[in-house]
Amino acid sequence: MSAITRDEVAHLARLSRLALSEDELDHYATQLDDIIGAVARVSEVATDDIPPSSHALPLTNVYRPDEVRPSLTPQEALAAAPAVEDDRFRVPRILGEEA
Amino acid sequence: MSLIRKTAAELGALIASGEVSAVEVAQAHLDRIAEVDPQINAFLHVAADSALAQARAVDERRAAGEPLGPLAGVPIAHKDVFTTKDMPTTAGSKILEGYRPPYDATVTARLREAGLVILGKTNLDEFAMGSSTENSAYGPTRNPWDLSRIPGGSSGGSSAAVAAYQAPLSTGTDTGGSIRQPAAVTGIVGMKPTYGGSSRYGLIAFASSLDTPGPFARNVLDAALLHEAFSGHDSMDSTSIHEPVPPVVEAARRADVAGLRVGVVKEFGGEGYQPGVLARFREAVDLLESLGAKVVEVSCPSFGYALPAYYLIAPSECSSNLARFDGMRYGLRVGDDGTRSAEEVMALTRAAGFGPEVKRRIMLGTYALSSGYYDAYYGSAQKVRTLIARDFEAAFHQVDVLVSPTTPTTAFPIGERADDPMAMYLADLCTIPANLSGNAAISVPCGLADEDGLPVGLQIMAPVLGDDRCYRVGAAVEKALEDRWGGPLLKEAPSL
Secondary structure, three states: OOOOOHHHHHHHHHHOOOOOOHHHHHHHHHHHHHHHHHHHHHHHOOOOOOOOOOOOOOOOOOOOOOOOOOOOOHHHHHOOOOOEEOOEEOOOOOOOOOO | OOHHHOOHHHHHHHHHHOOOOHHHHHHHHHHHHHHHHHHHOOEEEEOHHHHHHHHHHHHHHHHOOOOOOOOOOOEEEEEOOEOOOOOOOOOOOHHHOOOOOOOOOHHHHHHHHOOOEEEEEEOOOHHHOOOOOOOOOOOOOOEOOEOOEOOOOOOHHHHHHHHOOOOOEEEEEEOOOOOHHHHHHHOOEEEEOOOOOEOOOOEOOOOOOOOEEEEEEOOHHHHHHHHHHHEOOOOOOOOOOOOOOOOHHHHHHHOOOOOOEEEEEOOOOOOOOOHHHHHHHHHHHHHHHHOOOEEEEEOOHHHHHHHHHHHHHHHHHHHHHHHHOOOOOOOOOOOOOOOOOHHHHHHHHHHHHOOHHHHHHHHHHHHHOOOOOOHHHHHHHHHHHHHHHHHHHHHHHHOOEEEEEOOOOOOOEOOOOOOOHHHHHHHHOOOHHHHHHOOEEEEEEEEEOOOOOOEEEEEEEEOOOOHHHHHHHHHHHHHHHHHHHOOOHHHHOOOO
16 A cells, blocks of 8 residues: 555655656655555654654753844845845735735 | 865865965866866866855954964865855756855855865755755766766765765755765765754755755764854754753864774665675674674664655655745746746746656645645654654663764665666665754765775764764774775775
């Protein structure tokens, strides 16, 4: 039985914001199925009594004083933008309004 | 001996004493790059003018009587995953082609402060995802030992540049073995410091709980000097540790193992390992014993689950980290013709800008984090992470360091594993446990495999903040082997 179906891969591609072709979906469905089949072994040893580790080191939030410090100028921040208008990032329409 | 064959420590001393100028040293390496990089493809960007300007500044400081650090004026190749204000930064991806970051990574800034001369940016698997450098959008890097083979990855441009004498030092990042594996297969030294010991600020993120900057060099002392130069606490990285840098340079100079307890990881060997790799590894273990170390076998039963756990944890973190590449604020934007929504433009941009391995990992991570699958995949992998840390803890009650081969095989041919992700992932089998637990680990050359005459690496793993032990043991092995070989292993490499 496959671990992941082609429809699921298409759904993952949508969630991942990846516009994939039909051929790519077929290709990735096969590969992801192989990989997921192999990595599923982790559940063999992951018993209820073992606490999960999200990190290698014990960490707590780190704070610094809330002080005004020099930062990038608008010109520096916008220098690599694909499109700029009025000192702002120009982006395609975000809301699905009818123009 | 020509300048390009000298060690970083020797070059630093020659420059500090005024016997050679930093400009001469930089020019010799730039000439070498021009000569051999068309064959190797280690560099994505060569910064000749700025390198010479940095070198001139070091010479002027010396002339003015300023004291210089041990690496002032020494050239370095910098992995193209660290941001550099004055050079493009691509992470090996089309999505960042031509991108110029507005700030320097902390590692970059510290290289500059130490007076290191940055020659350029080196090739890598896209976003550091891979073990061969074949996943770069800018073509593969070739192994100087055999141009038909991979130089390891993801830091393959950095390993190849040092092995081909294009630079005495380079930087890398190690998330699952991306420094140690390329070092092993090119016959050089590569170190993954303790997680949090070197700053991630300005390192383009792949898997934030694992990513660790570290050094490459042709010998252990040079690696230690570079490690010391860019490591230490950084307030810009919230996972940076508040501890002094372990005494790595002193340890590299000490180079003795008398009385040290060395554990051989029982689980790493046997099926899937190349005979020539295992033969050189066993000789290295015997050598350690003959140098006065106490060698015992140690079992780490969970290490066999490290690879599957890693290929859930790293993709999960990458699926989140790479969401920032949306074509809105920097980098590539595709399909913005006024008719498409932002969401459509993002999906077209990411489909055009990312290569196959990055897409695979983003979808794999998205899957592992989905509701309904989270507990079985990501949750289980996090539990394995706990088990790995417990195995290390138990092992380090018995021994001071653990050793294993760095990689199961020597450098494989370019193209051999390109369409088989699971085969490619096996290259990281022995290196991943130290990433999951945050330990320090180094790879040092331990000879050539009989079957193919290619380099084999010895991995030495130490506890968290035990980085100095890696250098101490690595330097002892290096000294004994170089006495036996009559010089460094790299002298056996074919000349380019």
